[in-house]
Amino acid sequence: MSEFDEALLRAQRYLARFGGKTLAHLIDGKSVAGSGGTFDTLSPVDNTLLAKVARGTSAEIDQAAKAAKRAFASWRKVSGEKRREIMHKIADAIVARADEIALVECMDTGQPIRYMSKAALRGAENFRFYADRAPQAADGQSLPTGTHLNYTTREPIGPVGVITPWNTPFMLSTWKIAPALAAGCTVVHKPAEWSPLTAALLAEIALEAGLPAGVLNVVHGFGEDAGRALTEHPDIKAIGFVGETSTGSAIMAQGSQTLKRVHFELGGKNPVIVFDDADLDRALDAVLFMIYSLNGERCTSSSRALVHASIYKEFAAKAAERVRKIRVGHPLDPRTEIGPLIHPRHVAKVLSYADAARSDGATVAAGGIRSSLGENYVEPTLYTDAHNGMKIAQEEIFGPVLTMIPFADEQEALSIANDVRYGLTAYIWTRDVGRAHRVAQAVEAGMVWVNSENVRHLPTPFGGVKSSGIGRDGGDYSFDFYMETKNIAIALGDHKISRLGV
Secondary structure, three states: OOOHHHHHHHHHHHHHOOOOOOOOEEOOOEEEEEOOOOOOOOOOOOOOOOEEEOOOOOOHHHHHHHHHHHHHHHHHHOOOOHHHHHHHHHHHHHHHHHHHHHHHHHHHHHHHHHOOOHHHHHHHHHHHHHHOOHHOOOOOOEEOOOOEEEEEEEEEEOOOEEEEHHHHHHHHHHHHHHHHHHHHHOOOEOOOOOOOHHHHHHHHHHHOOOOOOOEEEOOOHHHHHHHHHHHHHEEEEOEEOOOOOHHHHHHHHHHHOOOOOOEOOOOOOOOOEEEOOOOHHHHHHHHHHHHHHHHHHHOOOEEOOOOOOHHHHHHHHHHHHHHHHHHHHOOOOOOEEEEOOHHHHHHHHHHHHHHHHHHHHHHEEEOOOOOOOOOHHEEEEEOOOOOOOOOHHHHOOOOEEEEEEEEEOOOHHHHHOOOOOOEEEEEEOOOHHHHHHHHHOOOOOOEEEOOOOOOOOOOEOOOEEOOOEEOOOOOOOOHHHHEEEEEEEEEEEOOOOOOOOO
């Protein structure tokens, strides 16, 4: 039996638990069917039913928010050391079920196993990282003066809402939930309706590892009902959201009446700038990896390749040759480099850009069509002879689609790179150290990698500028969102106090 066949059998065994019954919400440690009926979650592999999922309404969100509020009263008092212990147990359980998590996620999202095989381990790493920071989460600073001792401390903000996307749902859920728990917050999690299965696995794992009931609640559903109810609920003090920029804007408006703190990781149209002095072989590898891995469904993808005019023709030709060889296939086949996109509606959006590219004068150098493998399979696509005014250069496509644009000099490269509404990441390829620093400092992005693809170091800040987001994840930066800083001033003696009415 081949490795692919074995993986498929294991996936079917793991998925069998979801078939024939409704995937319920988890509220206050209990399975809740709710009153909103159900919706279907389909496998992007062949659009077959994976599970019927309870559709959350404002009633279930209210139950979950109240459960989180009750649990917060005690969870906030749990010592950092005890939170660390529980979170490490969660991480251990994630590792123990890594195969299940990876295979379920592949079948629920269409992501190739070559990337998802490590998704659970990255989720466990997120929990361990924040588990070890839990004992120091409340630490502050000593800021003395001649008359007062000022010291700060941090306190958990309260129950928070976490709304996660469909592209790499398990890892991104742990990225948001782990620091919230370490900070002493309780959580109501609303997973994406297109890929809800591994959220249920994470909640189950957390409960079995000893996380108290009500600390992590999961309500499935759609943005217009469950999502909106969560962002408007008065007991929810903050919303952490990963997804589209337009949705982030709506969430900000919905939460404004209750003055919610928001943390947004939103869209991107990220430039990778390739200068003529770069290591071109490494640059090409990085360019292709950062747009065609994870099906191109990643916010940090290098979706615009800005290439110096002197090397543009050769670089584009080599890219096209490589793109045509990228293997499209079943997500559980270890040879697959691009799997099916998440949903027929998303496929239609991605494919619509081919006509836009042609009408704007770009060349479809590769792809731009549906694969013969099935409805949700798209051939990896490369658009060349493009300029930054084109639709394909301005809008986030969120698929395996690269737009390649020539530039004449450093100044034009920066002008093109910054001439979009987004500012999440940028990638720079050059051997000139001075140029690397100049461009990195001038490019409008929250994160910049030089002579590298996206290599994450967990203590560093992650987030964007402009329409790509608000706030930062990673390291202690996450605690700035999930915690309030309090200053306490203690008089050291009898300092002078002004007297009135004497």
